[in-house]
Amino acid sequence: MLPKKTFFFILAFVFCASTFAQQLESSEIETLITSNTTDSTAVSSNEIKVVFKDSLIATVDSIAPVSVQNVAIYPPPYRNWRRLGSGSAMYAGATVIAFGILWALPERTTKWNKEEMKEKGILWKWKQNVKAGPIMDQDNWVLNWIAHPYCGGVYYMTARSCGFTVLESFGYSAIMSTFFWEYGIESFAEIPSKQDLIITPVVGAVMGEGFFYAKKSILKHDKKVLRSKILGMTSLFLMDPFNTILDGFGYKDRVKTQMNIAPVGVNQLSKTPVWGIQFSAQF
Structure with missing residues (x-):
């Protein structure tokens, strides 16, 4: 029969480890959100409708920078x-x-x-x-x-x-x-x-x-x-x-890629949509 002290010690250890890890994760997410927040132009639904009526052709100056993410994800999605x-x-x-x-x-x-x-x-x-x-x-x-x-x-x-x-x-x-x-x-x-x-x-x-x-x-x-x-x-x-x-031993999963293209804002000079391209690859 397991002594009560030992049993509660095991449960306390697992609980503390889990809680500590969650706190670290939460604090890092909060810091990440704060550090990556930038000013952006808000776009109303009416503005987007007008822009789409004017032009659906993306020009060179209306393409947002490409964002490439190649960070290991744990656990895998x-x-x-x-x-x-x-x-x-x-x-x-x-x-x-x-x-x-x-x-x-x-x-x-x-x-x-x-x-x-x-x-x-x-x-x-x-x-x-x-x-x-x-x-x-x-x-x-x-x-x-x-x-x-x-x-x-x-x-x-x-x-x-x-x-x-x-x-x-x-x-x-x-x-x-x-x-x-x-x-x-x-x-x-x-x-x-x-x-x-x-x-x-x-x-x-x-x-x-x-x-x-x-x-x-x-x-x-x-x-x-x-x-x-x-x-x-x-x-x-x-x-x-x-x-x-x-x-x-260098185990590699099959590569999974994903690309998204969507309007992310409006060019204030030409009043054309700014299209964002995001490419992600997981290995």
């Missing part, structure tokens, strides 16, 4: 299934490593009966465990309330960083923690746990959303924490390891 697939595929390799680490841990920690597994085979053990579960496990509280929620948070961030919503990311975390881990990899060694089936996706989603806002803040500060690039990159890796690895 669309569901990036390709990136999610790449991140999910990386779990296979990570699972082999995780299983090896758990196998190396003492039996009093994992509660795995290694001798029985060696004697009757791993596949036989998996079938027996799946049929017997789920049950209330007796694992150490560190595994149940820290390790499993953290893994749930990582599952959550894998989808959240690919442009999926809170509910969709929670669903991804629930699927991965249930079928990939509890009834998948871990069932080769032990019976699925009732606590883990609930705690991993639920508490993990809360922790993951805190990671999400913290990552947004770190990326807006040029991947720095306390002005340190090392701390920033370490934090990003711990909160969202697979997407961070993909970015580190």
